[in-house]
Amino acid sequence: MLKQLAVLAGGTVAVSVAAGAVAAPAAPARTVLSSGHVDAVAARIAGGRLVATLKDSTAGRTVWRDPASVTIRVVPQARTTIPGGSVLGRRGGPAWLIPQVQRSGIVWAGWSTEEISGRQLRGPIRWTVRGVSGPGRLVVFQTGTFGAADVLFDSGRRMPQARAIALGTHAHGNWAFTARGSYRLAYTLSGRSPSGGTLSDSSTLTFSVG
Template identity: 50%
Template sequence: MRLDLVIVMSVVRIVRPERQRRGGGPAVISSSRATRSKVFVAAVVVSTLATASAARAEPVVLADGHVDYAARMVGGQLRNQIKDGTQGVDRVVWREPADVVFEVREAAKTTVPADARMRFLGAAGASTWTIPQVQRQGILWAGWNTEALTLADVGGPLTWTLQSAQGPGTVALFQSGPFGDPDIFFNSGDGLPDSRRIPLGTHAHGNWAFSAPGTYQLTFAMATTRPGGEPTSDTQTLTVNVDGPATRPTDPAPTPVQPGQQPTLPSSPSTPGGAPTGPVAPSGEPAVRALTLQVRRPRAVGRTLSFTALISRKSRLEVTVQRAGRVFTRGRARLVSASRRRVVRVRLGRSLAPGRVYKVTVRVRAGGRSATRTLVLRTRSAS
């Protein structure tokens, strides 16, 4: 695309008529310095010389690494954007969904397992192309994220809706539970729209399954209320190219990442990023055993923090407590066994003050994998 810059400078004189000449003669327009004002007007005209095919910049193709479909505030408005971490955690950029293409490579192709619970993907043995719930080298790892929003921005959880899906096949987004049960968020195979409530502070990943190669247009909406109760929402369309050529992403001017997150306690659990694997494993590769963490009902008494947890594997658990953006105290690391639901108690280095709000981060590690859950704890005021 070529840009020709033309600068046009013009001088405008503002003059005033002098008194009528004696004898009724015509007025004389004076151009003397004493009666003349000069105003310079500069007009910059930018003419774009480009063909129709180059009228719009090429989209950024994201084919490998970590990305999130995320909600955040931009200019005081709720926006859906792509949080692009494909270049590393220290080089995150925010992009508009219309400016990117998710590329699902041939390496993501697998088959639907012979499990009745997975019939929503198609017949057993049918081909499916899956962005996996657990990161794999050479395949895009896509999640969703509300960590950039706080209770100062919105009044509570968001409703994430897949409004429509246009493409050569069906698309389903689901999470695989620790015992193999799929938790289906969206499934165009049985009709749309589909919606899911997403708590603040969520960073999660799932399986994005496509039944046929080709290009898909997925229209998503995020909706919630402002702190005052008025509704707010944003709708964007994301392009996904399945089994297309592997293309390295370009790097147009990014929007700097805006830090700041104060998540609230989710009312319904959502699997954290970097945790579970899906039931569909690529042909010839062993399935990866999942590491799943869900945390609910935190409570602090003195220096003891307790919460209900679902942990899929025996893990080493760590707790960090923050207040006003700074680390307030930490919990001693301990081993916890796998359990569908158990009460975990952690001894903290300091007691939590009553009537305060803390951000609690629980992290588990096992077998080189980790899972994290962040939530808000409001301690009761002293009576």
């Protein structure tokens, strides 16, 4: 009888502990953007700080988001074939392309410094890509009037890579991926304050391709 009571008491304690346990907080939901206009890399000044943010205009109104909380979805319809002479490599191979010119049903990703005035920062903002992880290459390039490619960043080359972006810029380019899968692009934005100090902020873009 005493043995049975001990077992029951132990069971009661176990149930009480389980009932009193506190569940771990759920991870915040990610925002997935698969079509419409996005400034994937956007710079702002907030509270005297330079902030790396994402300008989401996909719903027809502007929502400022933390880039680290967003996944940019590159849909299957974005698949294309690499042409001859391309910066992407072998002709005829597959690539998934966020285009420089908007296409219906595919996210249209650009970059922007137009929220910052010359009174807030001196000169251009330096956009530095510190590294890219993923199953293939990621190349960001712009196509000129006569078809020549200006490569901003190429994950097939040594990192880090940097480009100066003038204040007041709103631009788009081609974001090309050579394989399906998940990519992460780590970057830093930096600039000079009116007093000459350095301001900077870092974040990560996530792309889901194919």
